[in-house]
Amino acid sequence: MRPAQRNLKALIFMGMLGAMSCTPDPIEGPEIQDIYGPFAVVEGLRSDRATVDFTAGEQVGFYAQLSIRTDWTLEIIGLESGARKEIQGRDREITPDVLSWDGTITFAPLFSEEPCMTRLVFAEYPDTLWGDTIQVTGIRPEANVDLVLTDFESLTQGIGNFTEPASFNQRVTGTYYQNLFTTPPSFATVEPPQGERFWVMSADHSPANIFICGASMLASAATSGNPGQDYLALGTLNPDNVYFNALVYGFGDGISRLQVGLQEDDNLDGVYDRFTEGAYNAEVPVDWTGWRVVSLPLSQFARSTIGGYGNNDATGVQDLDRIIQVEFLLLAQPQTDGFCGHALDFMNFTLYAPWQP
């Protein structure tokens, strides 16, 4: 063996030894006992202010300390209006940096100038931490939206409804009913969260029916923000930057599903052809009671998987500048029967951030 080759081998061997003998790095990431250790409350829930004026841009921050990282939900409930805000998190040390309230809602109606109770509940533990009552002295200004598809206030707005299997549709002043279910729960007690009217879909369905009924409307018929346009004028092609928003009422039936479909006119001939042009759908299980704000980025809309209903996308990609029609459906969980329904209001699109009324 030549000296040069011997020296190189020795050098590589020393390098290996050197590499292996380096001091170990410190622990990477959070400590495992902070996530999977025993659960305990180290410090209870408290807020950083007793009164808040949202018109002045103020926010309420919260503090609490837990022994582990676990899924929690902060609930803020208006004691007069019944408005409800839910904020979810998974932090061990709760500070205003990770948990603050800006006056927005999760469940309609809007908060008024009223006292609000606060509590922290946990997904995996039965404990509840009760916090301070906060007095709202000024409500949050109305949130902006960029395009209102429909608020169901106009009786002449073009909305095409359809049902499968056939059933009757009824259009009643004050509220649009579709596939009206005539026995309780009654809609008479449901207050519109915005304006005077909203859209209801419901049925008494059998296990064989997953699809109950639906409706669709052209982009050109949008209430505001889209004048003279055949396609939704969203201003960007990035689906991460556009949010579909709506107020959705759940009856607590636990089996209702809302499906929203964005139907594209891929060949720009002015018509959506369900056999050859793409439809991108998103589905929300409506498992709550009351009016709730639902916001979905358009990137969560996936190409239809139903043969002959938008699964063949001529362009092969989601085209935000070719959405000619929006469809909303009432679906039921499979293998269920009985009452199934939900209601919709103020369907809109926002850019760069979800709608936060």
Place this chain on the structure above:
Amino acid sequence: MKGAKWLVVWGALGWITGSVAQAQSEKIVFTGAGRSWLHHDRVAGALLDSSEVDGGWMPGDTVTPRRVMAGVALFDLGVIARPDRATEIVAVTRVTSTLDGFWGQGVGFQVRELYARGVIGGRIRYRVGDLDLRLTPYTLWNGNGDLGNRLPDLWRVWSDWVDYDRFQRDGFWRQQGLDVDAVLSSRFLDELAVRGALTKQRTTDYFFQPDRLLGLAELKGQRGLWNGGYRMVSLFDVAPTAQFSTAAASSTVHSFDVQRKPSGAGRWTLGAEAGFSQTRFVDMAGAPDPGRDGFVEAWGRWTARDTTGVWRGVSWTIEARRVGTGFRSPGAQSRRTDWAANSSEWGFYTNQERVRPLTTVDLLQDPGVYRPTLSMGLQAYNPVFRNAMPYGAATPNRQGIAVAMRRDRPTELFSFSELRLDWATELAGQGIANLRNMAVLDGYTRLKLDRLFGGKRPFAWDLHLHAERTERAGLTGLGEGMEGLGAIDWKQAWFAGGFNWQFQRDLGLQFSLLTLRAQGTEYLAQRDVFDRIIDYRRHTADLQERVLAAGLNYRFTDSIRLDLQYRALFRNDALLAAYDYQWSQWSLLYTLFF
């Protein structure tokens, strides 16, 4: 064995590119490849039946169709144009027709490949358009196939097609941009080569998300028995391309390598590669400070002389490596498998239409579950398939050694064999001071049984085993509820075996058995957008997949082939037995190239 090497798809690809050399005198050359696939699928098993789970009643899946008949026909047509002796333009178009659509519907037409290449001044080569780029396993390497590349012949007709379809062959990443290289003269070196490339990874949305580019530079030299080089690969955002944001990220790797070939009487080839990465986030809320970490690898390979008796055709390799916890190399660590994807065949299951977890046959048959682009951060992986080194040699937070043996005697019964053993440990514990210890065994052999019977009808067996074990001790002495927390004991094994018997001149019989087994508990790190670990997901599995397959293949000519196959996948999850299923499939596959 001739039949065993009959790789139709690669043949097609090779022919498309290789025909350039065959027809230098022709200005226009047409090339092409095509396939037609008809299949009939059937699903059965506990998934479809109602069952009792944890004391509750779980209804069976009534949504999933029990039987499906479908198919696709596609055709790639390539045109190679040579306007002059130094320029070549290649365009490949694809026509696809889905056979289960409506008549006259579902036909797609797309440009699959387009590039121009040539030589400037007889010294500088260039290629613009579609590029195939590859450097080293630490800088730019598409080497993260989750099933490896040692498959029985029956499955090669599928996996080769997937690799061809996604341009993910031999460690190359398919990119779009410009690639330039030149050989320079040098007084001190026998050869000196430089190379540069710039490609686009992501397009701006004009508002907040900027363009993302990949740039690389390479300098290689050789003198006598020595060769080595420097490489730089950078994935970076061009902030001004987004109008309303100045946020940008970049990740750059610098690497140096040296290699010495054996001298006249020597048998050792020696090499080493070392480098470091720099990661920066600019104007991004909550971003960490710039990160920097390195890697080092050294290896030696002993190769027997051709005439050395029992050692003939044998080589041994020993390796050692250390890859820092913060080492980031998007070109080498990006994973091709997208575990969040849904398969194009029966992609959803259960009454809730959940995305069906990908199985071995999805990875083998479906090009749609693979990603073509690079990722700035570490992507999710599935420990059922790969756990010890999920990002290949560049897996961060690893140090270890490996020993490998290779034996290549094409004319003997054991015509080719490989055996590799890896031992590795972490540099930093994840969430716990104790470190993971990992062992990986990977063995493959190709048996030519026809050698026992005169070798008239090729009869070749492929046997491949990949097994991993990961262990970590849990916490001790911290009191009730903490004892043993964080302990890991994860075992995984993948076996792929089968034969190809060419019992008639143009007719072959194939058989294959694939098994995948994963068992134990692991903690999978969850990372934020800056790649920092923020959580761990405890992952427990007792999963088994078995795939039995048999088929006949008939060769009309060397460029036209017909395969008739039947395969059955049995998926059993002991922790979620209600979702167990069997998925069988008849396939008729017609492949041609010209």
